[in-house]
Amino acid sequence: xxxxxxxxxxxxxxxxxxxxxxxxxxxxxxxxxxxxxxxxxxxxxxxxxxxxxxxxxxxxxxxxxxxxxxxxxxxxxxxxxxxxxxxxxxxxxxxxxxxxxxxxxxxxxxxxxxxxxxxxxxxxxxxxxxxxx
Amino acid sequence: xxxxxxxxxxxxxxxxxxxxxxxxxxxxxxxxxxxxxxxxxxxxxxxxxxxxxxxx
Numbered sequence: 753x754x755x756x757x758x759x760x761x762x763x764x765x766x767x768x769x770x771x772x773x774x775x776x777x778x779x780x781x782x783x784x785x786x787x788x789x790x791x792x793x794x795x796x797x798x799x800x801x802x803x804x805x806x807x808x809x810x811x812x813x814x815x816x817x818x819x820x821x822x823x824x825x826x827x828x829x830x831x832x833x834x835x836x837x838x839x840x841x842x843x844x845x846x847x848x849x850x851x852x853x854x855x856x857x858x859x860x861x862x863x864x865x866x867x868x869x870x871x872x873x874x875x876x877x878x879x880x881x882x883x884x885x
Numbered sequence: 886x887x888x889x890x891x892x893x894x895x896x897x898x899x900x901x902x903x904x905x906x907x908x909x910x911x912x913x914x915x916x917x918x919x920x921x922x923x924x925x926x927x928x929x930x931x932x933x934x935x936x937x938x939x940x941x
Binding site for chain 1: 886888891894898901902906
């Protein structure tokens with residue numbers, strides 16, 4: 753673990769991995785239970801959003817707010833690119849769960865960004881390592 | 886899948902993440918997560934009824 757407030761190359765690597773796959777950051781910092789629950793919550797929400805055919809926000813130049821949506825959704829990491837490659841990014845606007853789904857994929861990305869901040873705090877010693885889940 | 890079920894599953898997953906990040910001890914995490922889940926569901930239904938008279 754780095755000294756307080758210090759971002760070491762190892763912690764940087766952990767943060768990248770935590771971004772790519774939600775929960776891995778906590779697992780690598782010996783908080784496997786917490787990492788597993790975060791992975792379940794974040795990836796579950798992302799997969800549910802895609803299953804509802806909500807797709808993901810894509811940046812549209814004529815609609816500047818979509819850039820924020822896309823940036824937020826990108827927070828989910830590798831899942832974003834996997835969904836793009838799998839052709840699930842567009843969603844199906846005529847589906848009943850479209851709005852829910854798109855919101856869920858966005859929230860999944862935002863929650864993973866929150867989890868990244870938690871990994872940073874634990875890794876730099878700003879947050880004590882609890883013996884919690 | 887009904888709207889209510891989607892709302893409840895989404896609220897459960899979001900509450901799970903907030904519970905894990907917001908508290909340190911397992912009991913506190915569980916209490917916080919359940920409280921958030923309840924608030925999500927109750928306030929969403931309440932907001933839905935409040936918006937009911939207003940046409941889009």
